[in-house]
Amino acid sequence: MAPGLFKCVECNEDANELHRDYSNGILKITICSSCKKPVDKYIEYDPVIILIDATLCKIQAFRHILFNTEINIHWKLCVFCLLCEAYLRWSLLQGSQSNDDPADIIRYTKEWEFYCLFALGSLELAVFCIGVLFILWTAQCCSGSSLELKALLKALLLSSYGKVLLIPAVIWEHDFSPLCFSLIRLFVLTSNSQAIRVILNCSRRLSLVAVCGGLLLETWVAQALKTLQVCSQDYLSML
Numbered sequence: 426m427a428p429g430l431f432k433c434v435e436c437n438e439d440a441n442e443l444h445r446d447y448s449n450g451i452l453k454i455t456i457c458s459s460c461k462k463p464v465d466k467y468i469e470y471d472p473v474i475i476l477i478d479a480t481l482c483k484i485q486a487f488r489h490i491l492f493n494t495e496i497n498i499h500w501k502l503c504v505f506c507l508l509c510e511a512y513l514r515w516s517l518l519q520g521s522q523s524n525d526d527p528a529d530i531i532r533y534t535k536e537w538e539f540y541c542l543f544a545l546g547s548l549e550l551a552v553f554c555i556g557v558l559f560i561l562w563t564a565q566c567c568s569g570s571s572l573e574l575k576a577l578l579k580a581l582l583l584s585s586y587g588k589v590l591l592i593p594a595v596i597w598e599h600d601f602s603p604l605c606f607s608l609i610r611l612f613v614l615t616s617n618s619q620a621i622r623v624i625l626n627c628s629r630r631l632s633l634v635a636v637c638g639g640l641l642l643e644t645w646v647a648q649a650l651k652t653l654q655v656c657s658q659d660y661l662s663m664l
């Protein structure tokens with residue numbers, strides 16, 4: 426990573442290095458010139474500890490992941506999370522249908538439904554990100570600041586890792602599954618808000634407004650698509 430692109434996980438100040446490598450393999454963690462604390466204490470931590478702190482939405486862990494590491498799996502993680510969400514919707518749809526016909530056309534139809542749900546989830550995620558980025562872009566333009574769209578998009582995708590929890594929630598299905606799904610959604614939105622705070626170094630209010638705005642736009646588009654689907658089905662039934 427280029428010099429000057431590191432961040433102190435405690436105070437968000439720029440840093441040229443995270444540690445110094447002396448002879449005989451001795452490493453010394455760099456001390457921040459602003460807060461007088463280690464620039465990044467997480468470079469000595471086990472990845473499991475970092476993941477736990479990120480799950481707890483600690484801002485220091487988010488700064489370490491987003492600024493001081495070279496993680497480029499956000500697109501792969503995004504596709505995997507979309508597959509998890511599509512599987513959840515598909516399993517709920519299949520659970521509401523009682524058709525045991527083993528015919529190939531039935532199996533092909535079910536497979537096509539999964540692909541459609543994956544496309545729907547991708548569209549909703551795109552709409553959510555567009556809504557969030559538009560609100561943040563508007564706020565930054567009003568304050569005269571620039572917006573790092575690429576870094577923000579990467580942060581939003583990485584902070585949506587909580588959607589992976591949908592898979593065990595589906596496997597161990599019970600009466601409280603709807604509550605679990607709502608809590609997972611809330612956790613993902615909280616992580617998105619924390620990621621925005623880290624990238625822009627902005628207030629909690631702005632990040633929450635951006636996330637809520639993106640969620641409202643996503644919900645509106647989903648309802649519009651559902652209404653369109655119902656209208657089309659009614660029209661076809663009338664023919």
